[in-house]
Amino acid sequence: MTELTGHCHCGAIRVELTTALTAGELPLRACQCGFCRRHGGLTTSDPKGRLHIEAAPGSANRYRFGLGITDFLLCAQCGVYVAAVMPHEAGLLAVLNVKGVDLPGFEGRAPDPMIYDDETSDERVSRRAGRWMPAVFVETSPSA
């Protein structure tokens, strides 16, 4: 297993992706929705891997839109879109914004354009259950 790490610009939100795949084997997707286009987001996930997201106290804003079943995690301090998380019966599922955390190993790759506009809520949850990855999101305790 390898651990790929990254963080938003100011460093308040940090991520660690644990995966048996190399960065070159991980998918790289360019969702074409208005949110991802404006953020320049390129995402990845490994359903057999695990994502650990750690945020300094009060540093993570949650933004919801569309079907309203997903929390898009944004750094309150620098504005960077870090990851999207969805509560699921199996636990929290996530997709990571490779660009937002400058995850190493993806440089120069052409992403796969994705369009999910016509999905129903059930279809979306089902797709993500197969593609997104188990995640843990923790807010660290304020330092004394």
Next chain:
Amino acid sequence: MSGDAFTWHAGGCHCGGVRFEVALPATVEAQSCNCSMCAKTGFVHVIVPESRFRITKGAERLAEYTFNTRVAKHLFCAECGIKGFYRPRSNPDGWSVNARCLDSVEEIDLRIEAFDGQNWEANGASLAHLSREPA
């Protein structure tokens, strides 16, 4: 000269809270920067003088982030995080608008060039003319 004709184009963040307008010529020179900040936000720079940009909604919803020299004022919508425009270090007298946040780029001939912001000290001055007001 026809090249001096500007058309106002609207744009905004994702949640709709922040809106802006920018006056652009038919052919727009834009920069894709590789610095630590722009790489994380995917910002595509369209730099204009002060007179060719206006915030039309939601100035009070903007959060500001600064780092390093703190000259650049990085602005983003506090709700959806979108960075539609900001005051760049290279052009503190003007604005840099994010081409990704324009409502449409169909009527614009957008020519995106790579800008080496990782070596900002060597390259920043090359952008200064873009925010100069016409004499």
